[in-house]
Structures are given as structure tokens and as C-alpha cells.
Amino acid sequence: MTPDAIRESVRRVLHSIAPEADLDSVGPGADLRAELDLDSMDFLRFITGLHAELGVEVPEADYRKLGTLDGCVSYLEAHAPAASSP
Amino acid sequence: MPSLGADMDAGTLVEWRIAPGQTVARGQVVAVVETEKGAVDVESWQSGVVAQLLVAVGTKVPVGTVLATLEGAAPAASVAPPIAPPALAPPAPAPAPPPPPSAPPPPVSTGARPLASPAARRRAHEQNVELASVHGSGPHGEITVADVERAARPSTPAPPAADEALPAPPPAPAPTPAPADRGAAMRQAIAASMARSKREIPHYYLGASIDMGPSLSWLREQNLSRPVTARLLPIALQLKAVALALRETPELNGFWIDGAFRPGGGTHVGVAISLRRGGLVAPAIHDVDKLSLGDVMEALSDVTLRARESRLRSSELSDPTITVTALGERGVETVFGVIHPPQVAMVGFGTTLDRPWAIDGLLGVRPVVTASLSADHRVSDGHRGARFLAALGELLQHPETL
Numbered sequence: 001m002t003p004d005a006i007r008e009s010v011r012r013v014l015h016s017i018a019p020e021a022d023l024d025s026v027g028p029g030a031d032l033r034a035e036l037d038l039d040s041m042d043f044l045r046f047i048t049g050l051h052a053e054l055g056v057e058v059p060e061a062d063y064r065k066l067g068t069l070d071g072c073v074s075y076l077e078a079h080a081p082a083a084s085s086p
Numbered sequence: 087m088p089s090l091g092a093d094m095d096a097g098t099l100v101e102w103r104i105a106p107g108q109t110v111a112r113g114q115v116v117a118v119v120e121t122e123k124g125a126v127d128v129e130s131w132q133s134g135v136v137a138q139l140l141v142a143v144g145t146k147v148p149v150g151t152v153l154a155t156l157e158g159a160a161p162a163a164s165v166a167p168p169i170a171p172p173a174l175a176p177p178a179p180a181p182a183p184p185p186p187p188s189a190p191p192p193p194v195s196t197g198a199r200p201l202a203s204p205a206a207r208r209r210a211h212e213q214n215v216e217l218a219s220v221h222g223s224g225p226h227g228e229i230t231v232a233d234v235e236r237a238a239r240p241s242t243p244a245p246p247a248a249d250e251a252l253p254a255p256p257p258a259p260a261p262t263p264a265p266a267d268r269g270a271a272m273r274q275a276i277a278a279s280m281a282r283s284k285r286e287i288p289h290y291y292l293g294a295s296i297d298m299g300p301s302l303s304w305l306r307e308q309n310l311s312r313p314v315t316a317r318l319l320p321i322a323l324q325l326k327a328v329a330l331a332l333r334e335t336p337e338l339n340g341f342w343i344d345g346a347f348r349p350g351g352g353t354h355v356g357v358a359i360s361l362r363r364g365g366l367v368a369p370a371i372h373d374v375d376k377l378s379l380g381d382v383m384e385a386l387s388d389v390t391l392r393a394r395e396s397r398l399r400s401s402e403l404s405d406p407t408i409t410v411t412a413l414g415e416r417g418v419e420t421v422f423g424v425i426h427p428p429q430v431a432m433v434g435f436g437t438t439l440d441r442p443w444a445i446d447g448l449l450g451v452r453p454v455v456t457a458s459l460s461a462d463h464r465v466s467d468g469h470r471g472a473r474f475l476a477a478l479g480e481l482l483q484h485p486e487t488l
Contacts, residue, residue, distance in 0.1 A: 020362055037362070039415040040319050041390050051314045060309050060317065 001080050003073050006054065010072045013049035017042050028070040055081045087119065087141075087151045090126055090403035091368075091426075094275060097121045098146040099153065108136045110156065115399070117153060122271035123367050124396030125207060126403060134158045207396075272365040283427050287342070288463040293420055294475040296482055298438045298453045304485040320438065321412050322383040324457075326488045328410055328433050329353045329374035331477035337466045338431040338459075338474055339407045347430065347465045350407025356426065357386060358411035359393045367393050368409045368426060369402035379488055408433065423460040430462035431471075433478075 011023050018036045026035045033043060047058050047066070056079045058066060066072045087097050101118040104110055115127040134156030141153045210220070210229075220229050220237045283289075301323050309317045332339040332353055340350040353375040356368035369392075371377075371385045392398050409426050412435040421434025436456040443452035457478055461471045481488060 018362065040321070041387065044317060044319060045387070045391075047317075048315055057314045060306065 001054070001077070003077055006073050006076050006080070007069065009053045010050070010069060010076070013046055013053055016049060017045050026069065029068050031067055032069065032072075033067065050076065087147050087149050087153060088128055088400045088404055089149045090119075090121055090123065090400055091279070094121055094123070094149060094403075096146055096148045097126070099141050099143055100125065102139055102143060104136050104139075104154070106136050106138060110134060110136060113401075119400075122268060122275045123365075123403065124268070124393075124398070126398050126400055128153070128400045130156070132156050269364050272361075276366060279427060280424050283424050287425050287427060287430075289425060289460050290463050290468055290471065291422055291458065291460050292468060292471045292475055293456050293458040294472075294479055295441075295454050296457050296479040297443060298455050298482065301482045301485040302438070302453055316380060316383075318379055318383050319386075321435070322379050322386060323482065323485055323488055324412065324435055324455075325355055325357065325371070325374055325386065325410055326377070326379055326382050327478050327481040328408070329355055330481055330488070331474050332408065333375065334477045335466070335470050335474040337470060338461055340430060340465075341407070341428040342430050342462055342464060343428050352407065354405045354407045356406025356409035356429070357389065358409060359390050362394055367398065367403070368406060368411075369393055369398050370406040372401075372405065410435070413437075420456045421458050423458065425460055425462060430465045432460045434458040434460070 014023060014036065021036050032038060038046065051057055054076055056076055065075045097119040099117055100120045104116045110116055110130050110133060112130055112133045114130050116130045117128040119126050119128050135158045137155040137157045139154045141147055141151065220233050301320065305318055305320060305323065336349055337347065339353055341348045352373050354370040354372050355374045356370050358366060358368045360366055369389050371382065371389060374382055377385065389402060406429060408429055408431050410433045411421055411423055413421050417437055419436040421436055423432035423434045425432045438453045438455040440451050441454040443450050443454060457475060459471050459475055
């Protein structure tokens with residue numbers, strides 16, 4: 001999966017959680033929790049949503065690596081299942 | 087029209103989900119009502135056969151108004167709530183139906199409510215489109231605004247806004263409040279309820295520091311083995327601990343009605359949920375003391391999501407016997423809660439922070455949360471409140487027992 005496709009997935013999941021937010025205004029290195037006003041329940045939904053979209057199960061200890069858009073993309077790229085898997 | 091909390095005195099019927107002659111089960115969603123808290127699914131308090139729908143779609147009616155009558159149920163039942171909260175609602179219109187169901191019954195054959203975004207729902211009402219007849223093209227078949235517009239096109243233009251005194255059906259739907267209006271209406275409702283609380287309830291406030299170490303390490307361990315969809319948050323433990331601690335001090339769980347305390351018919355914990363566009367609702371999770379932590383977590387995710395999508399059920403808004411608010415996410419250390427009338431207590435959790443903590447004469451660093459209790463002095467005293475907080479703190483030292 002390309003980084004662009006991953007970024008698109010991340011944005012899609014974020015949009016479903018914070019539909020009123022303007023994701024274009026969120027910088028690639030900006031703190032997602034702060035920018036989008038995500039509480040721990042929202043963030044858990046984000047993690048669950050990424051799992052549903054990309055099949056990546058993020059352990060709790062790695063949550064902090066997904067704090068920014070860029071962080072999400074590099075983490076998910078490294079952990080995404082091989083393209084052949086369903 | 088059920089009361090959906092002490093801060094509501096009227097609602098607009100926006101959709102009937104039943105028709106005369108149809109059989110309904112207790113707990114079945116029979117109508118959708120628009121309130122300042124968003125659209126709410128109204129559940130029937132009775133099983134029976136629908137005799138008559140008495141209120142037309144688009145009509146705004148006060149709490150307590152009989153919306154429909156049922157036959158074949160226990161004595162002349164109505165689709166109305168058993169208890170309206172005091173002071174705001176007119177007397178109950180029908181012979182006392184039984185208490186509300188503690189859990190919604192399984193879905194009935196009328197089919198699930200069509201999936202639709204709040205915006206699509208609003209558009210559907212504006213355009214007089216029956217949602218059930220619209221084909222949803224969104225994810226999971228969700229109906230989008232575009233779907234509604236497509237469905238609306240061949241029909242005649244929407245009728246003008248309905249008169250106040252709307253005659254019998256066929257109804258002309260009144261426009262649903264725009265989000266901005268709803269925000270203002272919700273603010274007014276919160277203002278009315280909180281002003282009443284501060285006017286009538288002699289609050290007392292207690293706070294206690296609780297070591298969250300045992301709970302958090304237990305939780306970390308648990309979450310390692312739980313799939314991502316079943317992970318627990320600390321708030322699930324806190325809610326369950328509150329519910330169990332209330333067994334020690336039942337006088338904090340219930341209502342102050344007509345000058346007397348009435349114990350809650352269960353431990354239905356209202357959870358304060360801030361809405362993303364502003365405002366606040368506190369729907370109940372029913373019987374929290376009897377749920378497993380996994381079930382508490384699931385119920386919490388479900389109700390949070392539906393609160394934000396404006397898809398709550400009437401029993402969730404009318405049933406809370408106590409409310410819990412957790413402002414910890416925002417860095418707040420201590421919550422000084424305002425009790426939600428007619429409830430008699432509110433529990434607050436602040437941020438869990440690493441703090442110096444003395445254990446056996448030695449100083450260590452522990453994750454510590456300040457739990458607070460606001461309670462009604464007409465019902466309990468600080469001594470009992472302190473006992474509740476002590477029980478709460480003790481329970482959180484033994485997360486495996488929750």
C-alpha cells in the first residue's frame with residue numbers, strides 16, 4: 001500500500017470520528033488529539049477504525065507513535081499486512 | 087411524549103415508526119422525536135396493538151402528551167412515560183404503566199431504523215421524504231444527503247412550514263431545527279436545568295485522591311491480550327467502581343421527587359458526553375453494577391457514538407440515577423459537579439497524573455486521580471459521601487474484582 005493510500009485511509013477514519021473538522025488545516029506533524037479535540041474514546045475509535053481499514057492492530061504501547069498524520073503513515077506503512085493478504 | 091430529562095419540557099414528533107393495527111413490543115422504538123438534545127428514538131413502555139396515533143408528524147407537544155394508544159396491553163396503555171420528572175411536567179396522562187424496561191428487548195420485525203447521517207435525516211424531513219424508502223449509497227448502506235435529494239426529486243416541493251395548531255394527518259412536517267438553533271436550544275435547556283439545580287439542591291462537595299496504579303497496570307495487562315475492538319479504557323473501571331460503591335451508599339443513587347428521596351430502580355449511570363459541536367448530554371448505561379467491564383466498555387462506546395450522531399433512545403435520557411463526568415482528558419484535576427436534577431449525586435474524575443505518593447513511609451510516584459462527589463444534602467451527609475468515596479477508592483485498588 002502506498003503512503004498516499006495510507007494517508008487517505010487515515011483521513012477517512014479521522015473524518016468519521018470528527019466530521020466537522022477541516023482535515024486540510026491539520027499539518028502533517030500536528031498533534032491530532034489536540035488539533036481535532038480527540039478524547040481517549042475518540043482515539044480508541046481511531047485505532048479501531050484503522051484496524052478495520054488497514055488490518056493493522058496497534059498495541060496500546062504504540063499509540064503515541066500515531067499522534068500525528070506523518071507518524072500514522074510511517075507506522076502503518078511499516079506494519080501493514082502484505083499486499084497479498086486479504 | 088416522554089420526558090428525556092429534567093431539562094426538557096417539549097419535543098417535536100418527526101417520524102412515526104408504527105402504524106395503527108401493528109403489534110408493538112415493550113421497548114420497541116415507536117417514534118422519533120426532535121429535541122434540543124438531537125433526535126431521540128422513543129421506546130414503547132408497553133406491548134400491545136397500536137389503536138391510534140394521536141399526534142401528527144411535525145407537531146411540537148409538551149412532555150406528558152399521549153402520543154398514541156395501544157390495545158390489548160394491560161389496562162388502557164399509552165405510549166407515554168411512567169414518571170415525568172417533577173416540577174416541569176404535567177401529570178401523567180395515563181394509568182400508571184410499569185417501570186421502564188431495564189434493557190431494550192430484541193429488535194422487532196418492523197426493521198431497524200435506516201442508517202442515515204443526521205444531516206440526511208434533517209434533509210429528509212425538510213423534503214418530506216420517508217427515510218425507509220430511500221436507498222442508501224454510503225458505507226454500510228448509510229443514507230446520505232445526496233440519496234435523500236435523489237429520492238425527493240420526483241415528488242412535489244416541500245409544503246410550507248406547518249401551523250402551530252396542526253390539524254389531523256396527512257401532516258406537513260415542521261422544519262427540524264437547524265444545528266445553530268439546536269445549539270442555542272440545548273444551551274437554554276442546560277441553563278434551565280442547572281439553574282434549577284443551583285436554586286433547589288443544597289450541594290455538598292467532597293474530594294479524594296485515589297491511587298490508580300493497580301487499576302492501570304491491570305488494564306495494560308488486560309489490553310495486551312484483548313483484540314483492538316475489545317480494549318478497555320480506565321473510565322470503564324471507574325464507572326463500574328462507582329456503580330459497585332453505590333451499593334454501600336444507596337442514598338446517592340436515585341431521585342429527589344416531591345420532597346422525598348426515591349431510590350433508583352437500578353444503578354443506571356449517566357455518562358456526561360460532550361458533543362463535538364458544543365453542548366452536553368448524559369445518557370444512562372443501564373445496570374452498570376451488573377455488567378462485566380467489557381460490557382461497560384461496549385455500552386460506553388455505543389452510547390458515546392450514538393450521542394454524537396444524535397441517535398439516543400428515550401430510556402437512556404430519562405433513566406440515569408446518578409451521573410459521572412470525567413473531565414480528565416482536558417487536564418482538569420478536580421471536578422466540582424453540578425447535580426443533574428432530579429438526581430441526588432454527581433461523581434467527577436479529574437486527570438490521572440503522576441504524583442509523589444507516600445507508601446509505608448517511603449515516597450514513590452504513582453498515577454493519582456482526584457475523584458469528587460457532589461451530593462444533595464437533603465438526602466445524605468458528608469459522612470455518607472465520604473464512605474462512598476472510600477469504597478470507590480478501595481474498589482479501584484482491586485481491579486480484578488470489578
